[in-house]
Amino acid sequence: MAIRERLSGNEAVATAMKQINPDVVAAFPITPSTEVPQYFSQFVANGSVDTEFVAVESEHSAMSACVGASAAGARVMTATSANGLALMWEILYIAASSRLPIVMPVINRALSGPINIHNDHSDSMGARDSGWIQLYSEDNQEAYDNIIQAIRIAEHKDVRLPVMVCMDGFIVSHSVENIELLETEKVKEFVGEYDPGLDTLLNPEQPVAMGPLDLPPHYFEHKRQQAEAMKNAKEVILEIAKEFEALTGRKYGLFEEYKMEDAEVAIVVLNSTAGTAKEVVDELREKGVKAGLVKIRVFRPFPVEELREALKHVKAVAVMDKADSFSAAGGPVFVETRAALYDAETRPVMISYIYGLGGRDVKTDDIMKVYEDLLEIVKTGEVKSVYNYLGVRE
Amino acid sequence: MKDNKKVTITTETTWKEITPGGIVYEAGNAHNYKTGEWRSMRPIWHSEKCKQCLLCFPVCPDSSILVEDGKVVGIDYDHCKGCGVCVNVCPFNVFDFVKEE
Numbered sequence: 213m214a215i216r217e218r219l220s221g222n223e224a225v226a227t228a229m230k231q232i233n234p235d236v237v238a239a240f241p242i243t244p245s246t247e248v249p250q251y252f253s254q255f256v257a258n259g260s261v262d263t264e265f266v267a268v269e270s271e272h273s274a275m276s277a278c279v280g281a282s283a284a285g286a287r288v289m290t291a292t293s294a295n296g297l298a299l300m301w302e303i304l305y306i307a308a309s310s311r312l313p314i315v316m317p318v319i320n321r322a323l324s325g326p327i328n329i330h331n332d333h334s335d336s337m338g339a340r341d342s343g344w345i346q347l348y349s350e351d352n353q354e355a356y357d358n359i360i361q362a363i364r365i366a367e368h369k370d371v372r373l374p375v376m377v378c379m380d381g382f383i384v385s386h387s388v389e390n391i392e393l394l395e396t397e398k399v400k401e402f403v404g405e406y407d408p409g410l411d412t413l414l415n416p417e418q419p420v421a422m423g424p425l426d427l428p429p430h431y432f433e434h435k436r437q438q439a440e441a442m443k444n445a446k447e448v449i450l451e452i453a454k455e456f457e458a459l460t461g462r463k464y465g466l467f468e469e470y471k472m473e474d475a476e477v478a479i480v481v482l483n484s485t486a487g488t489a490k491e492v493v494d495e496l497r498e499k500g501v502k503a504g505l506v507k508i509r510v511f512r513p514f515p516v517e518e519l520r521e522a523l524k525h526v527k528a529v530a531v532m533d534k535a536d537s538f539s540a541a542g543g544p545v546f547v548e549t550r551a552a553l554y555d556a557e558t559r560p561v562m563i564s565y566i567y568g569l570g571g572r573d574v575k576t577d578d579i580m581k582v583y584e585d586l587l588e589i590v591k592t593g594e595v596k597s598v599y600n601y602l603g604v605r606e
Numbered sequence: 607m608k609d610n611k612k613v614t615i616t617t618e619t620t621w622k623e624i625t626p627g628g629i630v631y632e633a634g635n636a637h638n639y640k641t642g643e644w645r646s647m648r649p650i651w652h653s654e655k656c657k658q659c660l661l662c663f664p665v666c667p668d669s670s671i672l673v674e675d676g677k678v679v680g681i682d683y684d685h686c687k688g689c690g691v692c693v694n695v696c697p698f699n700v701f702d703f704v705k706e707e
Contacts, residue, residue: 430619
């Protein structure tokens with residue numbers, strides 16, 4: 213029997229980490245992820261895990277310690293947000309290119325400046341090309357479920373890449389909701405004993421050197437190999453989701469399609485805003501409007517073919533970005549989703565909305581406005597504006 | 607990704623064969639990396655002029671002065687980068703230093 217609980221997002225993530233009982237956690241506190249290492253250090257102190265907890269002096273050191281421990285052959289986790297993630301930047305790339313399966317909850321927060329501690333996706337979106345797999349989570353249940361699956365994805369022999377599990381700061385991290393937890397034995401059984409293979413720094417049978425200088429004759433081959441691992445990840449993520457569904461009854465894919473079967477207008481969105489938007493979809497459906505929603509769970513690797521299939525029959529699509537990439541041409545999710553539709557024979561009109569920056573509230577009225585804009589486009593066939601900002605004072 | 611994959615990485619090695627993350631399995635594998643290709647100047651050692659003082663041997667940064675039984679026998683052109691330190695240090699002007707063609 214699963215365990216019914218009431219936990220905040222941060223508690224849910226820390227609980228998953230407790231049940232996984234990793235060998236090493238190296239972390240530095242930063243709002244809104246602070247509670248994750250805080251709760252976890254309590255688990256260490258009271259003996260409910262036997263993890264080596266490394267209290268470092270910065271996030272650069274946190275990720276460096278994770279890289280060292282993972283290279284040594286340990287199962288390693290950490291957590292961070294915003295500027296903490298930014299301070300890890302160079303080491304993120306080293307973790308990914310060294311093929312180290314580190315799992316890191318990223319509690320999404322606006323990246324300074326101006327200084328702001330509230331939620332948007334500018335932190336993890338900035339790290340989208342670091343070579344990490346990125347899973348996004350709508351609520352505390354998904355965050356918990358994604359963490360457990362992330363361990364398996366990261367460590368899979370065809371992948372061997374680090375994974376970020378993203379969720380919205382405060383909106384999810386500090387909100388207490390009902391959650392269904394797995395029994396610890398079931399989590400342990402699902403993630404299994406970590407087998408780092410023979411290529412570890414602490415294997416006396418086979419001494420190796422890791423992270424060597426890699427000059428023009430070889431660097432490109434290593435990056436190509438890394439790209440292949442990311443390509444493989446898509447299949448592995450789906451396989452593990454299937455196994456997880458058999459265990460829990462909770463179904464996960466590359467993205468969730470909500471009332472998309474006959475949808476004429478749809479929005480594409482990540483994380484907690486999906487919950488708000490589903491309310492709006494329900495409301496519209498009651499009025500007979502064919503509205504749908506796609507919530508992307510896996511942003512890296514990006515599900516190009518699958519999204520194309522899901523969206524090609526829709527008449528108008530709005531892609532919601534909680535981060536601006538300052539390309540002067542829409543947010544990152546918009547750009548990639550629109551590019552995914554380029555090869556479709558028929559494709560929808562697509563428009564971009566950047567919204568909710570720095571924790572600006574997104575209400576059902578705001579989402580309704582987006583659907584109204586889409587319905588107007590379908591009716592008139594006219595797109596007044598492709599690149600839009602939602603909820604900013606004009 | 608295979609474990610225990612001892613591969614000699616060359617400029618022919620494909621991305622499918624190269625070691626994951628650039629793992630190095632064997633000590634001293636820099637020997638397999640032919641840095642001699644970088645050379646623009648070539649030192650030429652003349653055995654008949656050499657007094658075997660061995661001053662060139664310890665100063666070579668690439669261990670490219672070949673010594674057998676305590677005597678200089680030649681230059682390892684696979685690894686000599688042509689820095690010219692040997693040419694400079696030799697008190698008997700044994701080396702010619704010519705442009706690499």
